[in-house]
Amino acid sequence: MRILRCFQLLLVFVVAALGQADTSPADLLKAGKADEALRTINASLAQDPKDAGAYNLLCRVYFQLELWDNAIHMGEKSISLEPQNSSYHLWLGRAQGRKAENSNPFAAFGLARKVKTEFERAVALDADNMAARVDLSEYYLEAPGFLGGDKNKAKLQADYIARHDLALAGYIYARVEEKQGSGRAEEKFKKAIASAENPSHYWMELAHFYRRTGRLNDMESAVSQAIASPHPNYIPNYDGAYLLLRAGRNFPGAIQMLHQYLSQDGPAEEGPAFHAHYLLGVLLEKQGERKDAAIEYQAALTLASQFKPARDALARVSR
Numbered sequence: 001m002r003i004l005r006c007f008q009l010l011l012v013f014v015v016a017a018l019g020q021a022d023t024s025p026a027d028l029l030k031a032g033k034a035d036e037a038l039r040t041i042n043a044s045l046a047q048d049p050k051d052a053g054a055y056n057l058l059c060r061v062y063f064q065l066e067l068w069d070n071a072i073h074m075g076e077k078s079i080s081l082e083p084q085n086s087s088y089h090l091w092l093g094r095a096q097g098r099k100a101e102n103s104n105p106f107a108a109f110g111l112a113r114k115v116k117t118e119f120e121r122a123v124a125l126d127a128d129n130m131a132a133r134v135d136l137s138e139y140y141l142e143a144p145g146f147l148g149g150d151k152n153k154a155k156l157q158a159d160y161i162a163r164h165d166l167a168l169a170g171y172i173y174a175r176v177e178e179k180q181g182s183g184r185a186e187e188k189f190k191k192a193i194a195s196a197e198n199p200s201h202y203w204m205e206l207a208h209f210y211r212r213t214g215r216l217n218d219m220e221s222a223v224s225q226a227i228a229s230p231h232p233n234y235i236p237n238y239d240g241a242y243l244l245l246r247a248g249r250n251f252p253g254a255i256q257m258l259h260q261y262l263s264q265d266g267p268a269e270e271g272p273a274f275h276a277h278y279l280l281g282v283l284l285e286k287q288g289e290r291k292d293a294a295i296e297y298q299a300a301l302t303l304a305s306q307f308k309p310a311r312d313a314l315a316r317v318s319r
Helices: 002-018 025-031 034-047 052-064 068-081 086-101 105-125 130-142 151-161 166-180 185-195 200-212 216-228 235-247 251-263 273-286 290-303 308-317
Strands: none
Touching: 025 034, 025 052, 034 052, 034 290, 052 068, 052 086, 068 086, 086 105, 086 130, 105 130, 130 151, 130 166, 151 166, 166 185, 166 200, 185 200, 200 216, 200 235, 216 235, 235 251, 235 273, 251 273, 273 290, 273 308, 290 308
16 A cells, blocks of 8 residues: 555655646646746746736645745735736735735734625625635625624625526525524525526535534435536545534545545645545545655655645655
8 A cells, every 4th residue: 555655655756746637727627736936937927017816826736735824925916907807806915815814803803804805806806706605605604794794795695696597596605504503594595496598506505514513424325425426526525524524424425535536637726635645644544644744744745845734744744
């Protein structure tokens, strides 16, 4: 088994060194090749320092790397060059939101107001930016009232989305019911699943709901349904492994999911390959397999040398 992991790590080094399969910065971002993406984008910016799209890509790479200050700075640069771009405002708001989650309460309050401003601006610039409407809905549901939280406003976003995507709207309605404590949230989540062309994502959202409510057996069943349902990529394997890790359940199953995810071509931007290697290392470490965990942490760093959680974890298991 360890020989196999060493061989897999060698392949990671070779692919990272060659970098021929993914040539565009967007492809490198999607593949989770953070170091190569940064090199390529910065080289492009040296030729055209006013490329707003390149700064947006940098924002998203740093977002993957959990370098929130860098992501915010690059998001601000993209907007300064192209202030009417809805997607750029959305990504800046996301970066500010993640920094807020990792800040002290005083700093988080100030950032939260900025998040709300960016999400609302993204929707104002493009009413059909459904991702922005979903993120704005989540803000309205999670933020306290004095920071602009408002469940009725979240429902209004769902009402608009329902004209275009019943499943996505159903998910937001479910989240509203969950926050209101009506007892109807599970029913709404299942309605979203029933109306979805690709239900895998909504099975996973139901799994998250079960975890939040302490129904861990139901959570595992929903994860299995998500993986078994038709889906355009293998992101349910990544999401399912992450959820099982957080819940402290079925680590062998989570490890298998990540191996399957990493064995497929075309990982998703929201599940970068380096982070999948890191999660695999965490799971192996929790099972006492420190040497195999070190291999996975090193694989993550080969793709993303600035990813501090993997660097800290490798130092920990190497002691």
